[in-house]
């Protein structure tokens with residue numbers, strides 16, 4: 001589904017590449033957690049996939065079509081296939097849950113309709129349906145600023161899903177949430193992933209979550225892929241290499 005070939009990113013002014021010769025083949029059904037310590041290149045990787053960051057080398061293809069060299073109009077179409085969720089939710093605090101979710105349809109609509117908030121009955125139905133799916137049916141008219149962090153991320157997920165993507169991307173979507181809430185958000189993500197038959201790619205710091213939910217782990221270090229495989233094969237030595245840590249007992253002392 002997504003082919004990543006010799007992907008490299010060197011930011012202007014840097015001497016070291018932030019991604020270096022990354023080659024991966026990502027398939028529908030993969031629930032991929034991307035691990036790596038701070039600065040390993042995880043955000044850069046996600047931003048390259050949704051076309052926000054232009055690589056300095058290599059190419060990314062979605063179903064054989066280039067993302068990397070896509071023209072603006074083509075890139076817009078590709079982005080509609082990709083839902084994105086963020087660490088800080090990127091919602092509009094003074095607007096309601098429903099209004100925020102509706103912004104997920106903007107990629108499909110002309111700017112005149114967007115400007116005047118004109119939504120079709122079908123769009124509203126679809127938005128209310130995903131709001132119910134993420135468990136917020138009773139809160140559709142509540143303002144975002146009156147929600148908890150976990151509820152905000154549910155809105156973020158609904159906004160990503162209302163555009164009916166085939167790929168779901170997450171840049172540290174649970175980094176601002178407590179462990180219990182993070183776990184519930186991952187449960188929801190996994191349910192949606194399976195029900196909708198998505199390719200899901202999520203950056204996460206919490207290796208325990210990755211081991212519990214991922215079907216595949218990709219670990220980055222200094223912009224390079226140092227592990228690509230099953231969660232069960234990501235063991236203490238892989239942990240130590242990824243995080244350059246001597247003490248992995250917290251994660252590997254007990255069976256996960």
Ligand SMILES: Nc1ncnc2c1ncn2[C@@H]1O[C@H](COP(=O)(O)OP(=O)(O)OP(=O)(O)O)[C@@H](O)[C@H]1O
Nearest residue numbers: 011012014018036037038039040041042043044045
């Ligand atoms: N716009 C930029 N300009 C220059 N360097 C950048 C830019 N964005 C990221 N970098 C550098 O690229 C490297 C990878 O950063 P990136 O944000 O992709 O890592 P990360 O694994 O997502 O880190 P974190 O977990 O802290 O978010 C870092 O060394 C960072 O300083």
